[in-house]
Amino acid sequence: MAVQQLENYARPEQWTGLELVDTDVHINLPGLKNLFPYLEARWRDYITESGMGGLPSDLYPSNAPNLFLDRSRPEQGPAGSSLELLQGQLLDPWQLQYAILNCTYAIDSIHNDDLAAALARALNRWQLHEWLEQDDRLRGSAVLPLQNPAFAAKEAEWAAEHSQFVQVTVPSRSREPLGRRGFWPIYQAAQAAGFVVGVQAGGSSGNPVTPVGWPTYFVEDYVNVPLAFQTQLMSFVTEGVFVEFPELKVATIEGGFSWLPPLMWRFDKDWKGLRREVPWVERPPSEVIRDHVRMTIAPLDRPDTPEYLLDVIDQLLSDDMLMFSTDYPHAHFANSADALPDGISGELRTKIMSGNAHATYRRLS
Amino acid sequence: MTKYVVATVDEIAPGQRKVVEIANRSIGVFNVKGNYYAIRNLCPHGGGPMCEGVTSGLVRSDRPGNYDYIMRGEIIRCPWHGWEFEIATGQSWFDPAKTKVKAYPAGVESGETLAKNPELSAAGFQPGPYSGETYEVEVDRDYVIVNI
Numbered sequence: 001m002a003v004q005q006l007e008n009y010a011r012p013e014q015w016t017g018l019e020l021v022d023t024d025v026h027i028n029l030p031g032l033k034n035l036f037p038y039l040e041a042r043w044r045d046y047i048t049e050s051g052m053g054g055l056p057s058d059l060y061p062s063n064a065p066n067l068f069l070d071r072s073r074p075e076q077g078p079a080g081s082s083l084e085l086l087q088g089q090l091l092d093p094w095q096l097q098y099a100i101l102n103c104t105y106a107i108d109s110i111h112n113d114d115l116a117a118a119l120a121r122a123l124n125r126w127q128l129h130e131w132l133e134q135d136d137r138l139r140g141s142a143v144l145p146l147q148n149p150a151f152a153a154k155e156a157e158w159a160a161e162h163s164q165f166v167q168v169t170v171p172s173r174s175r176e177p178l179g180r181r182g183f184w185p186i187y188q189a190a191q192a193a194g195f196v197v198g199v200q201a202g203g204s205s206g207n208p209v210t211p212v213g214w215p216t217y218f219v220e221d222y223v224n225v226p227l228a229f230q231t232q233l234m235s236f237v238t239e240g241v242f243v244e245f246p247e248l249k250v251a252t253i254e255g256g257f258s259w260l261p262p263l264m265w266r267f268d269k270d271w272k273g274l275r276r277e278v279p280w281v282e283r284p285p286s287e288v289i290r291d292h293v294r295m296t297i298a299p300l301d302r303p304d305t306p307e308y309l310l311d312v313i314d315q316l317l318s319d320d321m322l323m324f325s326t327d328y329p330h331a332h333f334a335n336s337a338d339a340l341p342d343g344i345s346g347e348l349r350t351k352i353m354s355g356n357a358h359a360t361y362r363r364l365s
Numbered sequence: 366m367t368k369y370v371v372a373t374v375d376e377i378a379p380g381q382r383k384v385v386e387i388a389n390r391s392i393g394v395f396n397v398k399g400n401y402y403a404i405r406n407l408c409p410h411g412g413g414p415m416c417e418g419v420t421s422g423l424v425r426s427d428r429p430g431n432y433d434y435i436m437r438g439e440i441i442r443c444p445w446h447g448w449e450f451e452i453a454t455g456q457s458w459f460d461p462a463k464t465k466v467k468a469y470p471a472g473v474e475s476g477e478t479l480a481k482n483p484e485l486s487a488a489g490f491q492p493g494p495y496s497g498e499t500y501e502v503e504v505d506r507d508y509v510i511v512n513i
Binding site: 241244280282 | 421423424425426427428429430431432433446447448449
């Protein structure tokens, strides 16, 4: 059965002929049972005997209004669980050269390191066999068992043996700031393999989304997503992750970017007076961020005056940071052309559409 | 040049300072390891009372967790924003990239004096964009004298 295209969801005419890489496409596991072919008997039985439920991400509640593209949900299973729909609704109509897959299954919510490692491996094998090996436009992000950085590094090493994986992902709402030295085995493995470390919005670490505790409403959770990213970028820079791993690139996924220029202003200013605390940060933090941090573009902040957004992009002082993404099957724009900011130059548009992704994802080929 | 007697030698022990008001200026007179230096009590960055800051050293690092602590007692940190200046020369020591832009040429004996400091060059430091005003200091028998 041919998949019907979604209305107003295809490559805009004015992008004809240009390479397009989608750096954030979501796949969702229907349920834990789908991992059984990839799990050892011990863990299959453990899950069955304990009555363990599924671990879907709560960043996009499945019935919250307007979060998912209309008709992106297959007859069975959650949105993002059908390869056929992904091909017919995204890969074909957008004429994607590559789509980088993300899976936000909440491995990070598990308190048993061994189970987390087993589930992460199973999830990555599921991604490899049921997605990446089924369509050569797809590239993968290996989910890591962040609970145990040594296990996470081993998972990155396993993923490195499969050329379809181009990234490893960790959640933005981690148990502690991601720059801390305990996590460095992950970055060591990622740098060695040429993986980008993707920081994916969300996470079930137990930490609230805000520094003042738990908000009441979903809208607060959703709008507050950048808070965790700001903390993570500061941690990566101040802890000296990019001094220790100079080839490493970090991609923020679904974190936005309009908050970044003022953060860099403040960070640079205060670094001048406090740099003796972090003497390995020998350059203004904004320079380090521009060299090492890349950002997927959806969801795009859209002020009523489009020029304001262009000003923010100028204030990044870099054309290399932003990477095109749809965040399929999440709904972020009513018209396809709105996937990119209005009024950007042709040169910048080309970089956002594919150039920056190719420069960032060293394994993308 | 006018000589101002600002203190007896005993008044400013090594590591100590005295802030004095002479020629309508507030000036900090420092004893750094037996040598006397005078710098204007006015941070060239934001106008803060620089000489009331903490004296310390410079920290540099070639990798996270490694601390190379040099010039202990030779650095003053402005109490307002924490910017670091070498007491002997008034030169700022952060943000070396900005020295490529020679934005503040008013500095007193900045470049030459600094180039001669082997400890700083060995540590990879380059002069920052700001320098505080420094004054000649001499010790005449038991008195510390500032020349303005």
